[in-house]
Amino acid sequence: MITVDHSAALLEVRGLRKSFAGVKALQGVDLTVRAGEVHCVLGQNGAGKSTLIKTLSGAYQPDSGAIFWQGEPVTIGGPVAALQLGIATMYQELDVVDGLTIAENVFLGHEQATGGLLHVASANARTQEILARLGHSEISPRTEVGQLSAANKQIVSMARALSRDTKLIIMDEPSAVLDSHEVENLFRVVEELTMQGIAVVYISHRLAEIRRIGDRITVIKDGKTMATGLSVADTPTPDLIRLMTGHEVANVFPTAGPVPADAPVVLSCDALGVRGIFRNVSLEVRAGEIVGFAGLVGSGRSEILEAIYGARRSTSGTVTVNGTVLRPGSVDAAVRAGIGLSPEERKSQGLILDEPIFKNVTLSSFARFARGGFLREGTEREAAREQIEALELRPADPDLATRSLSGGNQQKILLARWLVHGTAVLLLDEPTRGVDVGARAEIYALIRRLAAAGTAIIVVSSEIDEVLGLADRVLVISDGDVLTTTNSSEIDEPGVLDLVMRGSAA
Amino acid sequence: MSEQITQAAPPAPAGVDAPPGVIKRMLGGSAGRNLGLVIALAVLIAVGAITAGDRFASLDNVITIIRFASIIGVISIGMTFVITAGGIDLSVGSVMGLSTVVASLAAVQLASTQTSWLLMVVIALAVGTLAGFVNGIVIAYGKVVAFMATLAMLVGARGLAELISNRSTQIVNNQDFLGFFRSDLLGLPILIWIFLVVAIAGWIVLNRTTFGRRTVAVGGNPEASRLAGIKVKRHMVYIYMIAGLTSGVAAVMMLGRTTAGTATHGTLYELDAIAAVVVGGTLLIGGRGTIVGTVLGVLIFSTLTNVFTQNNLSTSVQNVAKGVIIVAAVLLQQRFASRGSRGK
Ligand SMILES: Nc1ncnc2c1ncn2[C@@H]1O[C@H](COP(=O)(O)OP(=O)(O)OP(=O)(O)O)[C@@H](O)[C@H]1O
Ligand SMILES: [Mg+2]
Numbered sequence: 001m002i003t004v005d006h007s008a009a010l011l012e013v014r015g016l017r018k019s020f021a022g023v024k025a026l027q028g029v030d031l032t033v034r035a036g037e038v039h040c041v042l043g044q045n046g047a048g049k050s051t052l053i054k055t056l057s058g059a060y061q062p063d064s065g066a067i068f069w070q071g072e073p074v075t076i077g078g079p080v081a082a083l084q085l086g087i088a089t090m091y092q093e094l095d096v097v098d099g100l101t102i103a104e105n106v107f108l109g110h111e112q113a114t115g116g117l118l119h120v121a122s123a124n125a126r127t128q129e130i131l132a133r134l135g136h137s138e139i140s141p142r143t144e145v146g147q148l149s150a151a152n153k154q155i156v157s158m159a160r161a162l163s164r165d166t167k168l169i170i171m172d173e174p175s176a177v178l179d180s181h182e183v184e185n186l187f188r189v190v191e192e193l194t195m196q197g198i199a200v201v202y203i204s205h206r207l208a209e210i211r212r213i214g215d216r217i218t219v220i221k222d223g224k225t226m227a228t229g230l231s232v233a234d235t236p237t238p239d240l241i242r243l244m245t246g247h248e249v250a251n252v253f254p255t256a257g258p259v260p261a262d263a264p265v266v267l268s269c270d271a272l273g274v275r276g277i278f279r280n281v282s283l284e285v286r287a288g289e290i291v292g293f294a295g296l297v298g299s300g301r302s303e304i305l306e307a308i309y310g311a312r313r314s315t316s317g318t319v320t321v322n323g324t325v326l327r328p329g330s331v332d333a334a335v336r337a338g339i340g341l342s343p344e345e346r347k348s349q350g351l352i353l354d355e356p357i358f359k360n361v362t363l364s365s366f367a368r369f370a371r372g373g374f375l376r377e378g379t380e381r382e383a384a385r386e387q388i389e390a391l392e393l394r395p396a397d398p399d400l401a402t403r404s405l406s407g408g409n410q411q412k413i414l415l416a417r418w419l420v421h422g423t424a425v426l427l428l429d430e431p432t433r434g435v436d437v438g439a440r441a442e443i444y445a446l447i448r449r450l451a452a453a454g455t456a457i458i459v460v461s462s463e464i465d466e467v468l469g470l471a472d473r474v475l476v477i478s479d480g481d482v483l484t485t486t487n488s489s490e491i492d493e494p495g496v497l498d499l500v501m502r503g504s505a506a
Numbered sequence: 507m508s509e510q511i512t513q514a515a516p517p518a519p520a521g522v523d524a525p526p527g528v529i530k531r532m533l534g535g536s537a538g539r540n541l542g543l544v545i546a547l548a549v550l551i552a553v554g555a556i557t558a559g560d561r562f563a564s565l566d567n568v569i570t571i572i573r574f575a576s577i578i579g580v581i582s583i584g585m586t587f588v589i590t591a592g593g594i595d596l597s598v599g600s601v602m603g604l605s606t607v608v609a610s611l612a613a614v615q616l617a618s619t620q621t622s623w624l625l626m627v628v629i630a631l632a633v634g635t636l637a638g639f640v641n642g643i644v645i646a647y648g649k650v651v652a653f654m655a656t657l658a659m660l661v662g663a664r665g666l667a668e669l670i671s672n673r674s675t676q677i678v679n680n681q682d683f684l685g686f687f688r689s690d691l692l693g694l695p696i697l698i699w700i701f702l703v704v705a706i707a708g709w710i711v712l713n714r715t716t717f718g719r720r721t722v723a724v725g726g727n728p729e730a731s732r733l734a735g736i737k738v739k740r741h742m743v744y745i746y747m748i749a750g751l752t753s754g755v756a757a758v759m760m761l762g763r764t765t766a767g768t769a770t771h772g773t774l775y776e777l778d779a780i781a782a783v784v785v786g787g788t789l790l791i792g793g794r795g796t797i798v799g800t801v802l803g804v805l806i807f808s809t810l811t812n813v814f815t816q817n818n819l820s821t822s823v824q825n826v827a828k829g830v831i832i833v834a835a836v837l838l839q840q841r842f843a844s845r846g847s848r849g850k
Contacts, residue, residue, distance in 0.1 A: 311733055335735035343733050350733070352726035354793055363723060363734040367716045374714055417734070 009071065010035045010199050011056070011087075011168060016065035018051055020404065023395070025051040026062070027223040033168065038190060038200045040210045040232070043220035044244055044436040045408025046394045049203050052220070053170045056201075057089035058082040080109075088161030089170045096153050096160075098146030103127040105145050106160045130159045134189050149298060151182035158189060169193065170201040173407070175209055176433050179297045179462040180497065187213050205408070205436050206463070207237055219243040245438045253469035254448040259289045264322075266456035267339075267425045269308060272317035277303045278480035281317070285425070285456040290447065292471030292488065293460045294496045300480040301460045302344050305427045308458075309341040310334040321425060335364065338424030342414040342431060344460075350414050351402050358384035358398035360413050365421040387416035392442065407434040415443065425456045432466065444470060464493045478503035539787040542838055543802040546831075550809045558816035567812065569695065575808035576701035577759045578778050582786075582800050583708040584752030585779040587745050589788050590712070590795025592725035593645065593652040595749045597659035598756075599775030601637040603768070604667040605630040605757030610676035610767025613683075623683035630761070631754035637663055638750020642743030660776065667769035675768040678761055687762030697759055704755060709797040721745065725792025781828070782807055785835040806831065 011033040018026040026048045033039045043049050054060045056067070058076040067074055069085050076082050082089070096105050103123045112119045127141035136155050139148075145156055154174055161169050171190075175183045190200055190213055204210060210217065214232040218225060219240065226243045241249050263286040273279040278300035285291050293301040306312035308319050313329030320326070321337040334341075343349035351360050358377075361384035362369065369380045384398045391412045393405075402410060411434055418426055431447065432440050447470060451457050461467050467474060468488045476483045476491075476499050483503045554562040561567065581598050588595045609630035616625065637659060644655045678684065687696050712718040720741050723731045732738045753772075760771050784790055785806065786799030807828065814824045 309733075331732060331735055332737055341733060343730075348727075349729050352723055352730055352793065355722070355726055359719070359723075363731070363736075366719050370716045373716050375716060375719060 009033070009068070012068040013052075013056070014066045014068075016052065016055060016067070017063045018048075018055060018060060019063055023404065025223055026055070026065075028225065029065070029220060029223065030225045030228055031218050032229060033199050033201060034216075035167065035199050036194050036197045037215040038194055038202055038213050040202045040204070040214040040217045041220060042203075042207075042210070042217055042240060042244055044438055045434075046406040047220045047244075047436075048223040049220060050172055050406065051223075053089060053172055053201065053203070056082065056087060056170060083109075083164055083166075086165055086167035087170065088164065088166045088168070089172070090154065090157045090161070090174055091172055096145050096156050099144070101142050101144055102131075102139065102148075102156050102159070103141040105156050106130065106141075106163045108160070110164065126163065127159060130162045131155070133162065133192070134158060135185070135192065149182075150177040151179075151185065151297070154178070154186065155189070158193075162193075166198060168199045168201065170203075172203045173205070173434055174202075175204055175206060177297075177462075180464060180493075181296060183209065205434065205440070207240065207437065211237075221246065241437055244436070249438050249441050254445050256290075256448055256451070256472070259286055259472055263287045263289065266322055267308070267458075268320045270318045270320070272304070272307055272314050272319060274303060274307050274312055275315040278307075278477075279316070281482055283475060283482075283485070285458060287424075287454045287456055288451050289473065290451050290457045290459060290471045292467035292474045293458065293477055294464050294467045294474055294500075295477035296500060297462060299477045299500075301477055302429050303480075304477070305341060305429055305458065305460060308334070309339055309427055311341065339427065340364070340418035340421060340423035340425070341427040342418065342429060344429040344433075346407075346410050346414060346433075351410060353401070353403040355402060356399045357388065357393070357402050357405070357413060360402050361387060361398070361416045361420055364417055368421075383420050384416065387419045388412070390419075391416055391446070392439065408436050408439055411435050412439065412443075415446065419450075423455060425458075426450060427458050427460075429460045430462065431459065432461070432463075464496050468493065468496070476500065476503075539796070540798055540802060543786065543799060543806065543835075546835065547802060547806050547809060550806060550813060554809065554813040554816065558813065562813065562816050567816075569698070571808050571812045572698050572701070572805070573695050574811065575804045576697040577756050577763070578775060578782065578808075579701045579801065579804040580704045580752050580756045580759065581775055582779040582782045582804050583704050583797065584749040585776075585783045586708065586786075586788055586795050586797055586800045587712065587721055588652075588749045589780070589783050589790060590725050590792060591721045591742065591745045592728065592792025593742065593745060594656065594780070595638075595641065595746060596653065596656040596776045597637065597641060597663055598749055598753045598779055599772035600660045600664040600667070601634055601750055601753040602757045602760065602772035602775065603770060604637065604663040604670075605633040605754050606760055606767035606771045607667045607671040607676065607769055608633045608767075609757060610678050610761060611670065613678050613680055613767075614676055623680045623686075626678075626680070626683065626761075627758050630757045631751060634750040634752070634754025634757060635747050636750065637753070638747040639743065641750065642746035645746065646739040646742040664769060671767070671769050673769065675766045678765050678767065683762065684765055687759075697763060700755065700759055704752065705797060705801050712795060712797055717744070722793060722795065725789075725795070727793070778807065781832050785832055803835075 009032050013029060013031040016026050016029040029048065029052055041049050041052065051060065055062045056076065058078045058081050067076060074085065076085070097108065100108070106127045107123050112123055124141045131137060131139050131141065134155055139152065139155070145153060148156065158169065174186060178186060193200060202214065210232060217230040217232055217235060217240065218228040220226065221244060238248065265284045266287050267285040269281055269283050272281045281304055283291065293304065295301050303312060307314040310326060310328065310330045310333055318325050321339060324337055326337055327333045347353065358381045362380045366375060366380055369376050369383065381398050388396050388398060393409050393412050402413065415431065428447070432443055435443060447457060459467060459470055468491065471488045473485065474488045474491060475485050476496055478500045481503065483499050581602065585595060585598060609626045612629045613623065613626040641656055641659050644650050645652050689696060691699055712721065720736055723736060724738050724741055728738050761767055782803035783800050786796055786803030788795040788799060810827060810831065811824060814827070
């Protein structure tokens, strides 16, 4: 058994349990975090990672179990109590206030004031200091947060943590909204924090990241700690995957033969553009082909998908599906022509969180199940059940509220939606954001199967290796320009990055 | 990775591993919310029966209460759709007033020609629906906030009604029409039957049709609905047309009950309707709506009014009580709702 060095334990959690109406989210979690380390928490979708950190940040109260902070038993009664102990959290969903400046966000909840009057200048100065400490002295504390990229919003979140006397920062999937450059930046910041003795609890489904910055690992499965304190250096990846999933997972992309030369062109864009965002995008996708868009966040990838789908009105060029030219700016026309979109932001753009799972799955197709305008919920539920079982959604109960699912399982609902609907063209924006290793392999295989069945697919992802591994052909995009179109076998990740860097410099 | 792995799950104390809590879940669901309303209604009835005795607890009085509720009830059904879809309609009362004016003027004009009173009904419905259509276009395509657009319609429709009617009251004296509204069917007044039919139709449309599903979806997340292929803007126009249509139906009922069309009909009805809908359990931010709750909400308010009138209490006291009830109902609902979702 492990001998715990209590003197160095900053946070110790023992036997933590937490249930929600019927769902046992945590059923015995143990965890020990030392000062100055990067402690990674791994687990499948729905394993209980977010629930664990929400009990540590005071958002939830555990049903039972003990929490020790610097050796002392503590109860974390609420978010303020956690902050006072020195535990700061960056949630899976960014929680900054868009309408306020950076400095106002950083000091939100502990504003410096005399008699109600804010000390604006000193808050700005202190924020400037913290930003410099995070290696971002170029950002002005007076900038309104709404104008920042997701990466910079995260910096604000971290600055907020540092504005207090923080000893532990918990990060729930911080890299999910970042592209590879921004992830590098994040790692630099994390390294600086740990050098200052601050501990970081880091959650991510990307094992490569954990290899890069992690010190020790705790694996959670079905709400229980499977292993804790594993050293990153000494634990091979297959072992981690087995601990997480209980079985072996071939962490590879499915291979596919070349698309037959006589496969019909299903989707074609001709000089498509949206003024001020991207221009002159011409591409053809044939039945059975997967085309990937590689590029940085903000390069216009998602906007191109939206324009094809009619969710954004194109100002030039045309989109043609199976010979029919689509009316610009009409989602309805696109859906009727057989296009489906799985949007980038699943919470704000994809799901109705308070509705049951099956209604989200059939959101595009309920009218088809209906007879004379009358819903047939039984048929809908069955169709949805079939897909959520095929996708191994957990829990696979079509009547559960969508809000109660973990992030990765919510993502699967979006795929299920178009599987039920059936499409000729499928546009996937970040199809594996927040999805665990096991499910990721399943989703890749599923996308391949759909292609093999004749669907034309476009995939956008911030993970360049995912785009390259999945797609037959890749468009490298930078600042709204298509830099090059090539077979994915003829380019590698550094090659893409190199192109992008040169493209944006030009 | 050998000895560093600690096998987890110590035989921890069983803790508060509560049983699934079927009852709590039920109370969190729509049945539970309606149960709360039924209890509130029962309490009111008990208070009425105790304080006013037989004057309150008679069949006649029960019919009076429901009859009193039926006009505002019909408007509230339309309002339920608007609020479920994430909108608000402040103009329902004055649109109803306008409809009574236009329809009754038409009736006076037509009296000499002996045209069927059905035409008057059609005119009232058309005026209401048209006003709703204008609301919907301005909100969905003009992108004006619903609160402001319908506030403008509230003021504008009232003004228009005054202009057209010259601030005078038109008496409807078509005997067929008045006779119809004075008649009973199976012992219940026609007004109640209309309310019943509208409520049942509303329930079916909201819960059993694609239109209802779209309404809930659009209220729950308009952007996700749009990206799933639902025509959100067009649907919002339909929604406001429904609110206008129910205002038109209410106008016909008002004409039948009072025999008069006037610009002041329906003043402040929008507030009564919104209160009934929200007390009934429809979420003010949209995404969840209940017709049964709305009907119960309307009945609670009309029972309250009746209890107070029977006890000769002033309308001022009534209004204070209404205010208290609104806050209490919303507080209660939040407790039920949070139990359901946080699973405490
Ligand atoms: N508020 C809630 N009500 C009911 N069930 C919940 C709630 N929050 C979480 N759950 C359930 O608890 C379990 C753990 O969820 P949690 O969000 O902690 O998973 P996770 O490990 O963070 O997954 P992911 O990697 O997908 O983010 C899941 O089965 C989830 O459905
Ligand atoms: Mg999570």
